[in-house]
Amino acid sequence: MATMVQAIRMALHHGEKNLGVTDIFGEDVGAPLGGAFTATQGLETAWNSPLDERGIISTAIGLGLAGDRCVAEIQFCDYIFNTVDLLKIAGNMLWTSNGQYNMPIVVMTPVGAGIRGSVYHSHSFDSWATRLPGWKVVMPSTPLDAYGLMVSAIKDPNPVLFLKPKALLRVRGEELIPGEPDEKTLKSMIDAPIGDRSKWKARWPDLGEFEIPIGQGKIVREGVDITVVSYGRTLPLCVKAAAELAEQGRSVEVIDLRSMYPYDWAMIRDSVRKTGRVLFVNEDTEVTNFGEHLAYRVTQELFYELQARPRVLAGKNLPGIGLHPNLEEASVPHLEDIKHELELVLAEVP
Amino acid sequence: MRQTQVAKAKANVKADAKAKLAAGSKPRAKIAVKTAKPTKERALTLLSKPQLVNMMDLMVKSRVLEERLIKIYKAGDAFFWIGGPGEEAFGVPLGLLVDKGQGPSHDYLHLHYRATPTLVAMGMSYIDSIRLIMNRATDPSTGGRNFANHYCYPQWNVVPVGSPIEVQYGMAIGTGISQRRLKMKKQKSGVSIVTGGDAGSAEGDFASCLIWSSRPEKELPLYITVQNNKWGISTPYSEQHGEKNVADRGKAFGIRTNVVNGNDPIETYFQIQGDLEYIKKNTRPVLTEFQVSRLYGHSSASGANRENGDDPIELFEKRLVDSKFVKPGFVKELWTAYDTESRQISDIVRAEAGPLSDTIWDHVYVDNENADWRKF
Numbered sequence: 043m044a045t046m047v048q049a050i051r052m053a054l055h056h057g058e059k060n061l062g063v064t065d066i067f068g069e070d071v072g073a074p075l076g077g078a079f080t081a082t083q084g085l086e087t088a089w090n091s092p093l094d095e096r097g098i099i100s101t102a103i104g105l106g107l108a109g110d111r112c113v114a115e116i117q118f119c120d121y122i123f124n125t126v127d128l129l130k131i132a133g134n135m136l137w138t139s140n141g142q143y144n145m146p147i148v149v150m151t152p153v154g155a156g157i158r159g160s161v162y163h164s165h166s167f168d169s170w171a172t173r174l175p176g177w178k179v180v181m182p183s184t185p186l187d188a189y190g191l192m193v194s195a196i197k198d199p200n201p202v203l204f205l206k207p208k209a210l211l212r213v214r215g216e217e218l219i220p221g222e223p224d225e226k227t228l229k230s231m232i233d234a235p236i237g238d239r240s241k242w243k244a245r246w247p248d249l250g251e252f253e254i255p256i257g258q259g260k261i262v263r264e265g266v267d268i269t270v271v272s273y274g275r276t277l278p279l280c281v282k283a284a285a286e287l288a289e290q291g292r293s294v295e296v297i298d299l300r301s302m303y304p305y306d307w308a309m310i311r312d313s314v315r316k317t318g319r320v321l322f323v324n325e326d327t328e329v330t331n332f333g334e335h336l337a338y339r340v341t342q343e344l345f346y347e348l349q350a351r352p353r354v355l356a357g358k359n360l361p362g363i364g365l366h367p368n369l370e371e372a373s374v375p376h377l378e379d380i381k382h383e384l385e386l387v388l389a390e391v392p
Numbered sequence: 393m394r395q396t397q398v399a400k401a402k403a404n405v406k407a408d409a410k411a412k413l414a415a416g417s418k419p420r421a422k423i424a425v426k427t428a429k430p431t432k433e434r435a436l437t438l439l440s441k442p443q444l445v446n447m448m449d450l451m452v453k454s455r456v457l458e459e460r461l462i463k464i465y466k467a468g469d470a471f472f473w474i475g476g477p478g479e480e481a482f483g484v485p486l487g488l489l490v491d492k493g494q495g496p497s498h499d500y501l502h503l504h505y506r507a508t509p510t511l512v513a514m515g516m517s518y519i520d521s522i523r524l525i526m527n528r529a530t531d532p533s534t535g536g537r538n539f540a541n542h543y544c545y546p547q548w549n550v551v552p553v554g555s556p557i558e559v560q561y562g563m564a565i566g567t568g569i570s571q572r573r574l575k576m577k578k579q580k581s582g583v584s585i586v587t588g589g590d591a592g593s594a595e596g597d598f599a600s601c602l603i604w605s606s607r608p609e610k611e612l613p614l615y616i617t618v619q620n621n622k623w624g625i626s627t628p629y630s631e632q633h634g635e636k637n638v639a640d641r642g643k644a645f646g647i648r649t650n651v652v653n654g655n656d657p658i659e660t661y662f663q664i665q666g667d668l669e670y671i672k673k674n675t676r677p678v679l680t681e682f683q684v685s686r687l688y689g690h691s692s693a694s695g696a697n698r699e700n701g702d703d704p705i706e707l708f709e710k711r712l713v714d715s716k717f718v719k720p721g722f723v724k725e726l727w728t729a730y731d732t733e734s735r736q737i738s739d740i741v742r743a744e745a746g747p748l749s750d751t752i753w754d755h756v757y758v759d760n761e762n763a764d765w766r767k768f
Contacts, residue, residue, distance in 0.1 A: 065569070092607075097562055097600035104566015104584075107551050108496050112566075128562070131554060139544045139552045140535030141755040175763070176756055199758040257768070307768040339765075 043214040044222055049185035050081045050150070050206065051232060052219065053192035054113060055246050058087045061196045065105055067091050068098055068115030074239045078117050079152060079211050083234045084244025095121050099128040099149065103135070106147040111196065116151040118159075119167040119205070126170075132201045133176025145176075145201045148192075153181070154275045154325050155363050155374045156209025163208075164363035164370070166326035168274070171203050172303050172335070178256050179302040181205035183277035185215035187300055190254030198256060207274035220250035259306035261313070265295035268319040268388055271310055271336065273299040276323045276375055283380040292388060302332060307339070314340055318349035319387045325374040328356040350390035355383045436715050438658060444717055447488070447657050451480035451705050452726045454509040457518055460734035461508075461525050461540050462688060462696045469742060470525045473696055475541045476506025478687035479619055481704035482654040485661035486617075487513025489668060491582050492548050496574050499582040499668075500549045500567040502560035505541040506619065507553065507587060514548055518734055522741045529747040536747040549582070558595030560586050561616070565604045568612035568677075575613065575675050583671050585615040590681075591624025593638045605677040606645035614677040615667055616642070619654060621686035626694065642679035654682030655704040 044052070057063035066082055072090040076083030091098050095116055102114040116122040122129075135145040155164040171179040178200055182188035188206075195202035214225070222228065231245040262277070263284050272280045277298050284294035295313050299305055314320045320340055322333030333354035340352045357363075357374045364370060436444060458477040465473035476483065487510040491499040503510065508521065523531040525540035533544040533552075544552040551563065564586040574581035592598065605612040618638045622629040635641060642649040648670065652663045660682060667678040685701035709723045756763035 064573070092600075092603055094600050094603065096597055097565065097604055100559060100562025100597060100600065101566040101569065101604065104563040104568070105570060106566070107563065108500070108567045108570035110566075110570050127556060128559060131556070131559060135552060136758065137755045138534055138537055138542075138554075139546075139755075140531075140533070140537060142544055142546050143552060144758045178757075200761075304762070304765070304768050307765070335765075 043216065043225060044185045044219060044228055045212050045214050046182065046185045046188045046206070047079050047081050047211040048228060048232060049189040049215070049219060050192055051083060051085070052246065052249055053189045053196075054082060054085055055244070056193060056249060057111070057113065057196040058085060059246075061193070062111045063087060063113060063196060064110040065089065065112040066115075067101070067112065069093050069117045071115050074234075076234060077115065079206070079208065080234070081150070081206070081211070082115070084232060084242070095125050096128060099125040099132070102147045102149060103128065103132050103145065106132070106135075106145045106201075107143060111146055113148040113150060113196065116149065118163050118165070119151040119153045120162045120165040122151055122167060129174050129177070133174045135176070136200070137176060144199050146199045148195045148202045148204055150204040150206055152206045152208035152211065154207050154209060155370055156275055158365060158367070158370065159208070159363070160365035161362035166324070166357065168205060168302055168324060169326040169330065169332040171205065172332045174203070176201065178202045178304065179205065180256055180300060181207060181274040181302065182300060183207065183210060183274055183298055184217065185213075186217040186219055187254050187260070187298070189219045189249075190252050191256065191300065193251070194253045194256050197253070202256070205274065209275045210278070220252050221248055223247050254300065257301045257304040257306060259300055259309040260298045261295060261309065262298050263294065263296040265293035265317065267293045267317055268321065268384060269295045269297060269310070269313040269317045270321045270323060270380070270384065271297045271299055271333075272323040273302065274324070276325055276380070279375070279377050279380055280323055282377055283384060286381060287384060292384075294384060305336075310336065310340070311344065314344050315347055318347060319390075320352045321380075321383050321387050322352070322354045323356070323375055323380055323383075325357045327359045328354065329359045331356045349392045350387045353383055353387055355379060436658065436711060436717065438662065441717055444712060447484055447661070448708060448712060448718070448723065449726060450484045450487070450513045451509065451657065451708065452723055453730050454480050454484060454512040455705055456727060456730035456734055457512060457521055458508055458688070460518075460731070460738060461521065462692070464522065464525055464738055465540075465692045465696065469738070470540065471527070472692050473525065473540050474505050474691035475508055475688070476619070478621070478685035478701060478704065479506055479654065480509040481657040481708065482619055482660050482682045482684055483507060483509025484513045485657055485664050486510045486585070486587075489661070489664050490514065490585065493582075494547050494549060496567065496570040497580040497582060498549055500551065500564070500571070500584040502551055502564045502567070502584065502586040503543065503553050504557060504560060504588045504592065505539070505553055505555070506589070507543060508541055510587075511543055511545070511550070516543070516545070518737045519741060522734070522737050523744070526741050526744075527746060528741055528744045530741075530744050535751075557589060557592035558597040561588060561592070561595075561601035562597040564614055564616070565601060565612065568605060568614045571613050572610075572675060581613065583613045583615050583668055585617070587617050587619060589624065590618055590620040590622065590629055590638055591627070591632060593618050593641075594624070594632050602642060602645045602647060602679070606647050611676045613671045613675050615671055616647075616677055616679040618679075618681045619684045620681050621684050623686055623690065625690045637681055639679050639681035648676070648678045650678070650680040652680060652682055654684035655702050655707060657704065657708055
């Protein structure tokens with residue numbers, strides 16, 4: 043099975059070969075490194091930019107204006123904050139020009155904690171991203187979804203933020219991408235060797251066309267007692283929590299939202315109507331968190347169908363993620379937190 | 393009515409020229425001298441008489457439009473005015489020299505909000521600009537969504553003008569990369585032209601533009617220009633900059649730089665023409681600083697009243713009159729005709745409807761794909 047980073051790399055290759063991608067660029071994105079997490083190794087259109095995040099986003103906008111297709115990378119989302127006005131411009135380009143200039147660009151950036159990245163390599167960006175109208179925002183939790191969402195993002199005529207959960211980038215999936223070879227063969231084909239890479243060239247497997255439509259969530263575990271909605275790094279934790287609670291006889295339905303904007307309200311609504319209880323989990327900071335928007339909507343539209351107050355479990359409202367494991371784990375949701383919150387919602391008597 | 397008056401003014405000029413020729417005056421050099429090196433005096437004879445008259449005409453046309461926009465604001469028919477009266481001697485030559493068209497095979501224009509002279513020279517009509525400042529539904533640039541002078545013309549590669557004063561310098565890198573790619577394939581390619589003020593050059597995006605466009609083997613066909621009017625809103629140049637000239641900063645990157653008198657349309661014409669030729673031939677950037685006047689302040693926020701400063705139109709008119717290219721009163725005649733036209737068009741636009749409130753969700757996404765979360 044491919045890792046998420048391999049899946050992203052293969053989707054980008056599909057983009058440059060078949061979908062008209064002209065430029066895949068960012069800091070250390072080109073040879074020899076091929077990206078801080080190797081997501082761009084071996085790609086023909088990958089190139090290194092200056093270490094200039096504003097330059098990267100503005101260049102992406104310029105390429106979009108010229109009608110080219112690009113995928114730009116900000117090496118860690120912690121460094122995207124000085125580009126926020128440019129992201130705003132990319133998001134309002136079509137609207138401000140009254141429909142005359144669209145912005146077909148993809149910006150990808152690793153997000154979240156889980157690699158002991160300390161203060162400037164552990165931020166989340168999903169809540170910030172959902173405050174950038176005009177953008178679509180996606181975050182996969184599996185390699186298969188990463189592949190399908192990246193293909194959809196490249197095809198989309200609107201700007202798409204592709205958030206990469208960095209703690210999951212090396213995790214292998216449980217589902218094959220159509221046409222994906224076995225693990226060892228894939229590694230020999232698309233992973234650059236250690237050491238001298240000057241003569242290395244990737245051999246790309248012939249993958250079929252596979253897309254995950256933006257805006258479509260996925261029920262990864264069915265249940266009837268409570269719904270938990272998550273995405274990215276916290277999604278597999280929710281699945282694990284659901285499995286452990288199942289041993290206690292509790293049936294938890296787990297939704298992988300996959301797209302934050304637009305989001306799959308129909309899936310959330312139908313699930314909450316069935317269970318009457320819901321928990322939203324993500325690792326961005328908790329004040330004005332995207333999960334709060336979803337909880338608000340559940341409250342407004344499904345209030346009389348609820349058996350318990352909707353809850354949001356998110357990262358603590360701290361200015362950073364501390365390096366020591368004690369600090370990091372106390373700052374963002376982990377398995378025990380999720381189980382505890384699920385139990386609280388399940389225990390509530392209407 | 394207006395057309396008749398302008399046509400009459402132009403006809404008078406033609407008649408004068410013919411009479412002069414008949415009287416034995418030497419015919420002036422025409423477009424053939426375009427590539428001639430300008431002399432220190434920037435002699436008028438470097439351009440043909442029709443070119444000079446056209447330049448004067450467009451400068452007046454642009455100024456009258458800007459003054460009309462200010463009047464529209466002061467009459468309460470607009471919420472805000474911002475623009476660039478005083479920059480006609482830079483903007484008009486630029487508009488005349490640009491390779492106008494759509495896509496990277498033509499020039500891209502990453503303009504700031506002082507570009508009315510350039511747009512007028514490219515052929516923008518008064519009604520377009522007046523619809524924009526009055527935020528009417530008919531406004532072709534933004535559909536009533538943005539301020540005066542925030543133009544957008546995809547058919548001419550005029551990408552949307554924004555209010556931030558620096559972001560255009562970064563975006564020009566992207567279109568420049570696209571154009572370089574065409575050039576490397578030996579296909580027709582344009583230049584990415586970016587304009588901005590001296591205050592905008594204090595932002596980091598200006599440095600990004602210099603850095604990205606001058607990387608060895610990756611040089612970009614960028615025409616980086618600064619219209620230095622010595623002000624950033626209310627802050628003088630001396631409080632913002634330590635460098636003598638903004639253009640000096642290009643030297644560190646091996647970029648060809650120039651500082652020119654942006655109040656002289658002949659000097660700017662030949663400077664822009666030479667710069668664009670150099671960029672196209674060498675696929676390398678040029679940074680040129682045009683020293684210009686700011687005649688009505690920063691915007692309506694500071695009153696939009698006439699201020700002191702060299703007026704490029706008055707200066708150019710005097711040269712044309714002194715050299716007997718036009719008769720005294722020619723500019724006044726043009727001015728009157730354009731003023732009448734602008735007033736009549738304002739009346740038309742005033743009667744037009746604004747955008748409907750239920751259009752706010754239009755164009756958030758392509759093809760009006762739903763962007764309203766209430767409808768997800």
